[in-house]
Amino acid sequence: MTQARPRKVILGLLPWPERQAVAEALRTETVGGLVLLAAAVIALVWANSPWSEAYERIRDFYFGVPALGLDLSVGHWTADGLLALFFLVAGIELKREFVVGELHTPATAALPVVAAVCGMAVPAALYALTATIGGGSLEGWAVPMATDIAFALAVLAVISTHLPAALRAFLLTLAVVDDLGAILIIAVFFTSDLDFWALGGAFAGLVVFHALQRFRVRGWWWYAPLGIATWALMYNSGVHATVAGVAMGLILRATRDKGEDTVPAARVSHLLHPVSAGVAVPLFALFAAGVGVSAGALRHVFTDPEPLGVVVALVAGKILGIFLGTYLAARFTRARLNPDLAWADVFGLATLAGIGFTVALLIGELAFPAGAEAEHIKAAVLVGSLIAAALAAVLLRRRNRIYRRLCEEEDRDADADGIPDIYQSRARLGSAR
Template identity: 80%
Template sequence: MAAAPRRRPTLLGLLPLPERQAVTQALRTETVGGLVLLAAAVIALIWVNSPWGESYERIRDFHFGIPAVGLDLSVGHWTADGLLTIFFLVAGIELKRELVVGELRTPATAALPVVAALSGMAVPAAFYALTAWAGGGSLDGWAVPMATDIAFALAVLAVLSSHLPAALRAFLLTLAVVDDLGGILVIAIFFTSDLNLAALGGAFAGLVVFHLMQRFRVRGWWWYVPLGIAIWALMYNGGVHATVAGVAMGLILRTTRDEGEADSPGERTSHVLHPVSAGVAVPLFALFASGVAVSAGSLGQVFTQPEPLGVVLGLVAGKALGIFAGTYLAVRFTRARLNPDLAWADVFALAVLAGIGFTVALLIGELAFPDPAAAEQIKAAVLVGSLIAAALAAVLIKRRNGVYRRLYDEENVDADHDGIPDIYQRAGTGEH
């Protein structure tokens, strides 16, 4: 009997179910999501600086939508105003979880990361303002260096660290949640134009309905998806950046479980949408927001023009100084206490790492500088500043990781009664 013909592999075909599940699970981790985001940014830079750069611009500027309802957008705007809403929805859910059951639920535990995040936003903004003012530039970009890209930052931390205390990642995550909230408020308050009160009223009414559906335990995605799209469209036409709709819905979703409930609506939604956000929404936004024509002249302008120089200094110096000084002053003059598993050298490395400002920084840059030429300079500054911050943080984190690795080897991981190695409990004692 003749052997059955072998099936030919399908190029870019649908993966088998186990492989699809493995990919989906991987995209729920910050490390993989950050690497996908980095790959998208690199592809954009290579593409726009290649002989096929014009095709990049044609695709990015191609318009489609529903003009009758005010939704005739370019591909670039669809990724920034549409797909990125998924990212902010997931961020809103995470913020709600932190406020209800996480580190931000009580003032005592929230004080330190909140103060660190606020100073980590105010000082970079001040760095930008002083640099722009001294150079006679525009102050419009003051908010660009305020934001930390949590996916990138956590990916760098995860890749470089193997022995650092888990408290370091928890501190960064909580810091980034507050930072995201600050970025969202900045977008909502300072980057609104031509407000349409009727559309905003409709969006608010939709959010009220969304809240009531949660309150009365209405289940079924077929109710929430059309309502969510309507809220998003009304918010966009109302003049407020449409991503605010995602945050608002994320904050409304219930994150506590009812009796007998395996997962809360927030947990279920985040579980489904996190891979979409990390693997599709944010990378596509990065692909069409990171396309900057690189040349010796354009890179030189990053360090000679006041606006892009202010962004670089804000991300690299402002973030590090703001977060570290804010944390130190909070511990010195309030009842807030640093986690005993952390040393001040860990906090400084984390503060430098927070200078990676990508997704939200690029978004704010586009909103603050509508002129394409100015926006290109700011994009280049965000990329350069983030790269410098990542490189400096990598050196510091590797050094701290080496210290913990050495202590780990020396003490042979003698765990205490809680099962936690003594070296981590000595982290803040100055013994290392």
């Protein structure tokens, strides 16, 4: 009697080591950015294929959770629900920067904070100027203010083999402040009619969440139901539900107790980062980036005042805002640029910050809820982000070649003991600037 062959599991879970490897890969900016890019490409191809109607049916399919008072489309579940995980991780990163990171002291925080604020204000002003001159709507002023940190760091990681580590640190800190600005804008300017009972319930949930942290209560079974209830109350209050994710991230404790291996904020971030990077953000991109791309649609991007304002603000506004803000802060205040960086590096980074994908699409949906104008704004975000990424790749690849040449020259000038001539290295770095 022959033994039956074991049946293959098609959609089963991967073995534990493989699952760990996938999770670790998704914790890197490069892999997370590539997954996000793949989701956006799939959305664009699907929305412009013969199966576009199926895409729209799935995106617009409604299902609800009556116990939470929710009845949302698939697209809204990804934007209001899954993105709350993304903003939870962003809130944890904000908390870490405030407690132990670059934003811990005013001296180190000044330059990236000024750069981020100018990098939000100038694009908004440039959009308003473009829309006003063209007789368009000012509703989209906040769309080009946000930088997509996952995409930006992925591009930087692919390009950077010899660029200074300080460049990545500067971008991270700038993006953290940028995220905080985007969160405040969503909370203040994109809030519908308030339900104060629901808002009070959400606030009470956050107070309980804080108390659990303060009294060192452990166990996911406390926090997961409380987090879901707080998120649902925040949604029903009229405030954008992602604000609940940020608030919980900021509440999580980021300081270590005596004898504690890891803090709660670090543990939660470690667990949720792969879910955010591998599921939440890509699914949002899949149902947000599916716009019809045709000659007519692209013509609207460059002729209608609102989408044109988004493109101009993402590409030119981010460069002007971040570079000039950084230069003026270094010139007229006590803030100083990291000695490992040149102004050409800052210019390339400012160009890279024009990649405004995830949060820009979210704000675009809030500013223009439906209609052809909403599709044109989405297309403008994609076009502006693509132009910014291409320009940044050219500029930063050139800087990377310069730093690589300097490293090769240092290796050649190393003495018999393997010690490089530091004075020649510094002189070459100065000439490269």
